[in-house]
Amino acid sequence: MKELGKKVLAGDIRAASRLIRNLEDQIPNTHIAMQEIFNNTGNAHVIGITGAPGAGKSTLTDEFIYAFRQKDKSVGVLAVDPTSPFTGGALLGDRIRMLRHAEDKKVFVRSLATRCSMGGLSKAVGEGIHVMDALGKEKIIVETCGVGQQEVEIINHAHTVIVVLVPGMGDEIQALKAGLMEVADIFVINKADRDGAGKLYKETLNMVHMSKGAAADNSWNIPVLLVESVLEPHKFAESVDAIREKVEEHYQYLVDNNLLVERMRRKTAAEINEALWGAILQPVLNNLEKDGEIEKMVEQVLKKEIDPYTLADQIASKYVK
């Protein structure tokens, strides 16, 4: 595993892919590779893109890759696919649209389809970012799917958070409900040629204005940018490049005001939490699963021979000092 970490540091794409897959599959001792690369992380600018399904996040991500490549930045993309509880796999698979970057060695795209249910998705994202960072990617884009608490957790890994809205039913309500207002650094209103775009724009500006007092670092003026649909490719690329500029500006703002470390603090706390899960609970679960104990326990509880809490106490007393 130490070797795998070294290969990633040397820029080996295949090693990086394998490491990310190992992390997702929770292969034992994968953390040894992570220990190896950790000192070479913390250099990339991590950009989170979130918003409701259908808001056009994938299209934007795709255009961002292009925009950053025009500026000769190397790019990593971590796309978070939802997990089907039945197949345990990604429904959509690796993003087909991004194939146009497949030949570009400075672009590295991975989809996550995490199986683990207990907070594993955020853990896999945090670790995936480290791998891309150690691989030398300068800009790492994390694209979430949907808006919910899980997405807020994922987005906490980013330095710059872009929330994508589209005109339609209650998008601003969605963002509010999901707590996205409080994490947004940049708002993008996509499909701005649609009905209701003007209204959404005004409402979003209002929200930004109202929430200003509550923001942690409130000297940053949260911009609200408009992007028209993909109907006009040239115009679209131009608008996306304007967002890219704002993204860079935000990063510079964080650097200049010593706020990068604040962002990292939030992320680091979550990471320690997740590493503790990996070091303490995961080995217990793996052991139980290996021995077929989980199935036996399920049957016991179903028959009401024991309750889950007493059962967990018993296992804890076996494993915990």
Add this chain to the structure above:
Amino acid sequence: MKELGKKVLAGDIRAASRLIRNLEDQIPNTHIAMQEIFNNTGNAHVIGITGAPGAGKSTLTDEFIYAFRQKDKSVGVLAVDPTSPFTGGALLGDRIRMLRHAEDKKVFVRSLATRCSMGGLSKAVGEGIHVMDALGKEKIIVETCGVGQQEVEIINHAHTVIVVLVPGMGDEIQALKAGLMEVADIFVINKADRDGAGKLYKETLNMVHMSKGAAADNSWNIPVLLVESVLEPHKFAESVDAIREKVEEHYQYLVDNNLLVERMRRKTAAEINEALWGAILQPVLNNLEKDGEIEKMVEQVLKKEIDPYTLADQIASKYVK
């Protein structure tokens, strides 16, 4: 804590509220109350309502309460509010709309606003259901917010899953992406008087038809029901009662085909997982937090004095046998 459990079994609403709050706040030893009530659980019919924000889940839930009360069933409602990462609280607070049932002793409504990030939400939902069950509620409605992996986890606690769609942008795509297709027992198309309802209806029927082969228990015909907007209250209540009938029918189907235990198996596995988290990892986290260790650890990692994985290993060796 044992006393608190006993009070819940005796039907004490305030004790039930306190127990749910204790579970959410992860007060130590709360599991003792859960051990006390566990043998009196498993009697309620748990109904999950999920769908995108703005789909009208709260309105439907409210009408369901009314419909079930007309049939003299006691009702518990567990509404899952999103957690703001900053305030740690519910944005919307307890559902104001449901106040009209406030005087009805056979209706018990609680909102969850779980602080814990590591899979705690699903845990709190599962435990909240047990409390309402032990309290004697016959129908327990769990209402999620948003569509995402977290929602799928929450919805796994239900026997009957209702997915609410509304005409608009890519609702069926949302359901697909979030893996909701595979967990839906009943589809409801709300606001069916809106443009695009017919199209959505046909698409949903198609989806149901296509997914039939993959379903675990595929002798149940997943119905797709239409509900018009609240504009016509009388008609609305009638449509909701038709859904209630389907919900009852689905429960009977599960009972008749011995499938209830299958649903419980899925739920039980998740619960054991969560109880293990509570018994093994939670005490470690509580200890670390109490001693201010977490903050110290965060600073160490930020300064790159140590990586999270090595740190977690060290803590594991202190706590794990």
